[in-house]
Amino acid sequence: MPSVSFEHVSKRFGDTTVVDDFTLDVADGELLVLVGGSGSGKSTILRMLAGLETVTSGTIRIDGRDVTALPPRDRDVAMVFQDYGLYPHMTVRENLSLGLRLKKVPRQEIDRRIAWAVGILGLESLLDRKPKQLSGGQRQRVAMGRAMVREPKVFLFDEPLSNLDAGLRAQMRIEIGSLQRRLKTTTIYVTHDQVEAMTLGDRIVVLADGRIQQLGRPIDIYRAPANRFVAGFIGTPRMNFLEGRIHHEDGAPAFVAEGLRFDVPREDVASVGAVTLGVRPEDLLIPSPSDQRPSTVTGRVVLVERLGGITHVHFDAGPHRLMAALPNDTAVTVGDDITLGIRTERLHLFDADGRSHL
């Protein structure tokens, strides 16, 4: 039995449809990430599951029980908010214990659970502080501790890291991941950051305009994006897109765009006309004697970004601006002409509707 299931759930505010026919099963103990831009409906889905937002149509189940009409307090879910939602007038200990005190949990049990959560999160020395006296990362941990001591059926995270600076964000991301693996509590995690989605999720759901664009394991979505939106959204640096056509010349398919032409020697390319071709920056390569590729693209370098580990080379191939992620020792400067090999086996083709073709 799935831990959480959404069955044809929709949410409308007046004439605006925010979530459209959302259906999803989340397995017990799974960490599922909802990722999408603003207005994709990801937070609304989470808030409907928590009961903080009503459902226009459809059914939500937790452990098989229909909770669609239940108030938040009867759903046994705990949520970590973007701004943490800590009670500013209470100490860390009071923040952690309030929910249990409201539920009349025995004193000893409260102390046991707090000691357990505090030990895992390293909050021992902060129990008597107020939230104002804590750093961003510490507040984040208290918010997680408050969720943990409840021992709920489901953890909900609503963009929990977006108020932290980059370094702390990476650290807390790792902590949340290892914490979830340790507790094995079903977790639904909402973020706009595809790096968080890729690194945390057992599975991820890519959302746009209130609809599921793709659902799957992160690496599968990266390798085989279902449509152009997902291809552009998942993966940094972003995938290059070229508008053009597929021609079949003597049975061999080739991609033709303005000022650009290369073979696409793959048997799975059906005979199609107008397409968008997608190629990830790491699939453009400097040709070497050992790796000669028949398909190449040539252009003039307009910008070189040396990140240290790799170098991003932006170049114009005819009217098309492309970017390649090359080794850090690549000797190119602005104004150079470069010819790069294309890993044609990793190309993506999207038809006029944006759907994937390969």
Add this chain to the structure above:
Amino acid sequence: MRAEERSGWLLSAPYVAFLLAFALYPVVFALVLVFLRWDLVTEPAFAGGDNLRLLAHDGRFWQAVGNTFVFLSIHLPLQLVTALALALALNRPLALRAFWRAAFFLPVVISGAVVAILWSALYATDVGLINRLLVRVGLAPVAWLTNPATAMPAIAAMVTWKNVGFYVIIYLAGLQYIPRSCLEAIELEGATAWQRFRHVTLPMLLPQTILVVTLSTINGFQLFIEPYVMTGGGPLRRTYSIVLYLYTNAFSYQKMGYAATIGVALAAIIGAVVLVQRRLIGKAEAL
């Protein structure tokens, strides 16, 4: 003098002049008057400690102090509860919310004398609207302003009604400052509506509560226009407030020195009470 210094003095001069003329001068003048006997007509004469001795043994003054505390003991809790309840109601999604907010604020900007006359009509024993409603539901009419037991409570209720809009605005501002996530977090933790109010809303409104208590205490001690217009201090002097007694001494008996002494005593009482309140309510810095 450097140019910057000169312009600094110039810029603050208007406010300094205002402060000297309308704040510092009256305060100093009142303190001086405490030691004078003056009827506004003849030359003031030195009175030594006579005014202070009189104050200490003046039963009417202490009765007025008692009356004012009776007023405050009704007005303060009533003001807090009504202001908070109305603010909570007006903070919810509500049809015609702007209208309701304006309606409850309107009495604040109406002259106190006008409100007092209006409420005298409402409280009238035979023809007043309140008693007519009481009679309609089968109750006996109440002599609101002429019964010594009900006169001060009636005035306290009216003053509360007049000022509630002002304190509602303070509470509304405080309510909007409470993060939504705090209320949602406690809702997810299983709290009922009352528990949400008790554990999040009310404690997070502590700074506003301190402000409302302090302001309505200071205002309440200056109770004057309502008893002056509605009861003249009666019945049986039960609505004689400190300021009304001060006014009577100054402008009916022309005892300016003694009136000033009452004024200084009032300021001291207000200061002491507010200090005690701050200690009792706790520290707003806790937030």
